[in-house]
Amino acid sequence: MSTPQVIKGFDAQGRRIPSKDLDELIRAALKSGNYIRIESYGQHNIGCRLHGDEPITIEVTGPVGQRLGAMGMPGTTIISEGPASDDVGWLNIGADIIVKGDATNGVCNAMAAGRVMIGGSIGSRGLTMTKWNPEYDRPELWVLGSVGDTFAEFNCGGVAVVCGVEPKRPGTVLGYRPCVGMVGGWIYYRGETDGTYARNSAREQEPDDVQWQWLMDRMPEFLDKIGRPELLETLSRREEWKVLVAMTPQEKAKLLKGPMSMAEFRREHWDKTFKNGDPLADLAPDLDRSPIPVIVTGELRRKKPVWTSPGAQGKPCRDCHLCETVCPTAAISRQESDERFGYVSNDDKCIACGFCRDVCPVSIWHMEPLP
Ligand code: SF4
Ligand code: SF4
Known part of the structure; x- marks a missing residue:
């Protein structure tokens, strides 16, 4: 150079x-x-x-x-x-x-x-x-x-x-x-x-x-x-x-997985972090923590969710698990027999909030009045 x-x-x-x-x-x-x-x-x-x-x-x-x-x-x-x-x-x-x-x-x-x-x-x-x-x-x-x-x-x-x-x-x-x-x-x-x-x-x-x-x-x-x-x-x-x-x-x-269901979050994180699911258990261990029935379940509800496929729009259930995912009390479960499936709500857990009806993309769930 x-x-x-x-x-x-x-x-x-x-x-x-x-x-x-x-x-x-x-x-x-x-x-x-x-x-x-x-x-x-x-x-x-x-x-x-x-x-x-x-x-x-x-x-x-x-x-x-x-x-x-x-x-x-x-x-x-x-x-x-x-x-x-x-x-x-x-x-x-x-x-x-x-x-x-x-x-x-x-x-x-x-x-x-x-x-x-x-x-x-x-x-x-x-x-x-x-x-x-x-x-x-x-x-x-x-x-x-x-x-x-x-x-x-x-x-x-x-x-x-x-x-x-x-x-x-x-x-x-x-x-x-x-x-x-x-x-x-x-x-x-x-x-x-x-x-x-x-x-x-x-x-x-x-x-x-x-x-x-x-x-x-x-x-x-x-x-x-x-x-x-x-x-x-x-x-x-x-x-x-x-x-x-x-x-x-x-x-x-x-x-990437789908969103974690409420039930999975409660089982895997909440209940494992807090003894018996109670975040105050260490502060007040002797307090009566039995549920206060402000939000009712079972026969005390005014309505209950019912799953019927096809639904109100004439379309079958998409099996998308959305209702199961959003249910705040983990009342909904999927059941299967003879190659048929369906979703059911457990009356003892369901609080009749109607979320399952609201999120369903094909209107499978409806709320039926209870006597
Ligand atoms: S009404 Fe609410 S609590 Fe009952 S099954 Fe539907 S989402 Fe769950
Ligand atoms: S949200 Fe509706 S379509 Fe999806 S699984 Fe539940 S009932 Fe079926």
């Missing part, structure tokens, strides 16, 4: 120049050549939205502020020779961003395309809210070490590779609670985790042949860019890798 133009992030007295001034110097230098070395001094937004007819290469040798490569454009390559601060690759839409040291929080936040390669570990909220457009290549995040908490939250199509080499947090290379709300993309990882990934958003698997080929095709370039080619053999052991893949909407739908 030709000799770079050098831009300093400090003035003749060694004082830091503002980020905006550095950005203007970079844009002016691009008129003379596309290879620039920046002796930065903590400036922000280095490499933001640079584009030209020829590929652009920006090398950064000093301290890096926030948003390195923010809104990076295709054809731009930004290389930080050391670590970087928050939000590397924020809103990146195509740049290659290489950080040879660690990076802090928010790496690749809301990135749509391009690649970010980290030669160390990263902080929390990496690869969050990516927004991949299927017309373009997927955004990629490569991390040599480990990632922080809430990784890949709302990831939408991004691919991450977390190598687990010299991780900042050995024992949990993916941090706490990765993949919450992830709807697309996948994450290769290697090393121990705490197992807290969101199981209703992602599923774990061994890399299949296609996934493994994808990884191995790209791994040498990653290691070369971060200056660690000697790790290729270590990172080529397939049995050490796992993949977290975003679940499809169909897979998620299978996880």
Whole structure:
């Protein structure tokens, strides 16, 4: 490569120049050549939205502020020779961003395309809210070490590779609670985790042949860019890798059950939590808790529900269990004999509230007066 133009992030007295001034110097230098070395001094937004007819290469040798490569454009390559601060690759839409040291929080936040390669570990909220457009290549995040908490939250199509080499947090290379709300993309990882990934958003698997080929095709370039080619053999052991893949909407739908019936809630939660179903039992154990007949059952009711199929609309019962689900006293049960079924209400439990009649989509239940 030709000799770079050098831009300093400090003035003749060694004082830091503002980020905006550095950005203007970079844009002016691009008129003379596309290879620039920046002796930065903590400036922000280095490499933001640079584009030209020829590929652009920006090398950064000093301290890096926030948003390195923010809104990076295709054809731009930004290389930080050391670590970087928050939000590397924020809103990146195509740049290659290489950080040879660690990076802090928010790496690749809301990135749509391009690649970010980290030669160390990263902080929390990496690869969050990516927004991949299927017309373009997927955004990629490569991390040599480990990632922080809430990784890949709302990831939408991004691919991450977390190598687990010299991780900042050995024992949990993916941090706490990765993949919450992830709807697309996948994450290769290697090393121990705490197992807290969101199981209703992602599923774990061994890399299949296609996934493994994808990884191995790209791994040498990653290691070369971060200056660690000697790790290729270590990172080529397939049995050490796992993949977290975003679940499809169909897979998620299978996880969802219908609403819990009142009877099930009472049996599984209420009665188990409160002794004999009484939330005050520990405070007043000797109190008489026999039912006070304000709400009556049995013969004291004025009406009782009757199940007749077909119902008033001339349509048969749909067997949808809705009446059984909403009944506040769990009085309704489904009964079956000789391939026929029906729903009955237990007079000793029914309080004649009429919910079963009201919810039935085909008017099977009606309330009959009692003498
Ligand atoms: S009237 Fe009310 S209490 Fe009786 S069976 Fe119907 S929903 Fe249950
Ligand atoms: S709500 Fe109506 S249709 Fe559904 S199971 Fe009950 S009686 Fe049948």
